[in-house]
Amino acid sequence: MDFSPSREWREINARYRLESSMCERCGRIYYPPRDLCPVCRRKSIGAMKTITLPRRGEIVTYSVIHAAPLKGFEGRTPYIVAIVDLGGVRIQTLLTDCEPDEIEIGDEVEAVFRRIREDGERGVIHYGTIFRPVRMPKTSVHAH
Numbered sequence: 001m002d003f004s005p006s007r008e009w010r011e012i013n014a015r016y017r018l019e020s021s022m023c024e025r026c027g028r029i030y031y032p033p034r035d036l037c038p039v040c041r042r043k044s045i046g047a048m049k050t051i052t053l054p055r056r057g058e059i060v061t062y063s064v065i066h067a068a069p070l071k072g073f074e075g076r077t078p079y080i081v082a083i084v085d086l087g088g089v090r091i092q093t094l095l096t097d098c099e100p101d102e103i104e105i106g107d108e109v110e111a112v113f114r115r116i117r118e119d120g121e122r123g124v125i126h127y128g129t130i131f132r133p134v135r136m137p138k139t140s141v142h143a144h
């Protein structure tokens with residue numbers, strides 16, 4: 001096979017599908033996926049199994065970041081960094097389409113695929129999966 005998708009593209013694809021890897025030895029789940037379980041440190045074929053996380057989960061905790069936006073970060077400030085529980089797997093993510101006073105711990109959120117930030121100097125646009133509340137805000141949300 002000649003076709004070999006770039007690492008970047010494979011990563012985008014994996015992020016879009018919320019792929020993670022589960023260590024078949026200890027059962028730990030990693031998101032983003034890893035080739036090697038840092039706990040078991042045994043790299044062998046089939047040691048890590050790809051699993052797809054559910055696209056809905058709930059907010060475990062969150063913090064509101066009032067600092068200046070990350071360089072190239074497309075969103076507005078303040079932005080919200082949350083730990084989201086996806087069927088027992090906790091991941092750290094950004095929340096979008098909501099204001100800090102519209103969310104609470106335990107709220108249901110769903111995955112959306114968005115442009116996360118732009119590297120202005122190189123013109124590289126980074127995409128990723130972030131989360132938004134399932135309950136839509138009262139104000140209309142512009143598309144993308």
Ligand SMILES: [Zn+2]
Binds near residue numbers: 026
């Ligand atoms: Zn392991």
